[in-house]
Amino acid sequence: MPKPLTVAVVAGAALLARRAMRRRIQASPLWPMPALEEPVSGRPRSRALRLLVAAHEEVADGVVQLRLEGRDLPRWEPGAHLDLVLPSGLVRQYSLCGDPADTSSYTVATRLVEDGRGGSREVHEQLAEGMEIEVRGPRNRFPLVEAESYVFVAGGIGITPVLPMLRALPEGADWRLLYCGRSRESMPFVAELEKLDRVTVVTGVPDLDALEVPEGAAVYCCGPEGLMAAVEERYPQVYLERFTPRAAAPGGAFELELRRTGRTLTVPAESSVLAAVRAELPDTLYSCEQGFCGTCQQRVLEGEVDHRDELPTDAERDDSMLICVSRARSERLVLDM
Template identity: 80%
Template structure:
C-alpha cells in the first residue's frame, strides 16, 4: 500500500506539472504554439482524420453549421482552421468556431456561394448527418496574439474565426468588434456575439455598408487588429490599417504573370508556363498524376521542392522556412525566367 500511495502521489504531481507547463506556454510571447502533430516543414503537413457529421444546422440565411465528432481529436487554438475533404474529393478550408477544449468534436460553418467553385454547394446539398468525412489539421495562420487590446472587424461568415477569440478573451480583456452583414438574418452567431458584448459598446452591428474608417479612427497604441470577411471589407481595413491581421480563404493574387520555363529535373523535361496559366497546369499536361486539390494555395497538396530559381510565392500556407526550398505550384510562379523542380 505505501508503494501504491507513492505512485499515486507521483502521478498526481506529474499531472500538476503538465498543467503548469501549459499555463506557462499560454502566457508566453510564443503562444499559440504549432500543434505537435503538425510538422513545420515537408509533407504531409498534417495527418488525416475520419470524423462523423453528428449535427447539421442552418444558423443563418444560407449558412450551415456542422458538428464533426471523432475520438481524441487534436487540440486547436482560436483562429485555427480545418481542411475538410468533401465526398467528391474537393478540399476546402473552414475556420473552427466551437470550443478548443472539446477533443471529441470540431465545429465549422459555411455560407452557400451559388456562383463559387462548388465546395460550399456540395456542403449544403450533399453533406448530411451520419456521413463520415475526412479532415486534416487543424492549422493556424491567424493566431490570437498577446496584446494590450484588440480590435476586430468581421463580415458575414468571417465571424467564424473571431468567435473563439472573443470567448477566449472573455470579460477581462479590452476588445471591440465591428460585425457587418447584409441583414441580421444573414449574420451567423449574432446572438452569441451580442451576449459576449453584454449589451455594452463593445459590439457594433451594422446591416449594409460599414464605416470602417470611423471604426478604426481611434485604434489604441499596442492594439492587435484582426479582420475576416469579404475581399472588399478586408481591402478597406488593410488600406486604413496596414498592420491588420487578415484571414483569407480566397487567393490573394491570380496565377497570371510573365511566361517562364520549368525544368522537371527527375523527369528530364522542360516546360513552358504561359503568362495566363499556372505551373500546376503545365506540369499536369506532362505528368497527369501530379497531386493537387484546392488550386488556391491553401491546402498544400501540390507542394513541390525547388532546386533552382527564385519563387514568387502567392500561397497562404507555407512558412518562411518552407518557402526557402519549396512552393505550391497551383498559384506561385517564377520571379525570373526559370525554375527547377524536384519532379
C-alpha cells in the same frame, strides 16, 4: 485618421507569442483550454480523419453549421481551420468555431455561395446527418497573438474564427469587435454577440474611419475581400484570414526544368505550374488549388518565384513554392522534381 498600428509580435517570435498566449488562455475563467502537445503550424498535417456529421443545421440565412464527431481529436487554438474533403473530392477550408477543449467534435460553418465553385453548395445540399466525411488538420495560419489590446473586424461568415478568440481572451482583456453583414438574418451568432457590450453590429457598409484602434493593438479581420482590403489599407500589418485566393496578377510564359526527372517544360501564361507538371507527372500531389493547403509544395533549386500563395511565413517560401498558384518572376525556374 486612425492612429498608427503597432503589432505586438515581431517576425521570428511567433512561436514564443503563441506559447505565452496558451499560458494566458489556460488561466482564463472564460474558457479553460488545455495546452497543445505540439506547436500549431501553417503546414498541413499528414493525418486524415473520418468524422461523423452529427449535426447539419441552418444558423442564419444561407449559413449551415456542421458538428463533426470523432474520438481523441487533435487539439487546436483559436484561428485554426479544417480542410474538408467533400464527397466529390473538392477540398475546402473552414474555420473552427467551437470549443478547442472539446476533443470529441469539431464545429464549422459555411455560407452558400451561389456563384461559387461548388464547394459550399455541396456542403449545404449533399452533406447530411449520419454521413461520414474526411477532414485534414487542424492547421492555424491565423493565430491569436499576445497584445496590449485587440480590435476584431468580421464580415458575415468571417465571424467564425473570431468567436473562439473572443472566448479565449483573459478576463479583463481590452478588446472590441465590429461585426457587419448584409442583414441581421444573414449574420450567424449575432444574437449571442449582441449581448456583449464591446460589440458593434452594423448592417450594410461599416464606417472604418470611425474604428478606434488603440496604440499597441492587434487588429484581426476576416470577411469578404472588399472589407479585408479596406481594413488592410488602413492598417497594413493587420492579421487577415482568407479562404479564397487574391485576384491573380497577369503572368507570362516561362521555362520550367524538373531536375530529378530531367524534363524541361514551358508553362504558358494561361496555365499553372501544377497543370504543366501534372501533364508530365500525373501522380503529383495537390489538393485545394488555391494556395492554402500546402499539398503541392515543391523545393525550388533555381530561379525567382512569384509567390501567390497564403503560406504564413517568409521562411516557408525561401526555397519552395506552391505550384498550384505561384509562378516564376524569372525566365526560368528549376524544381527538385
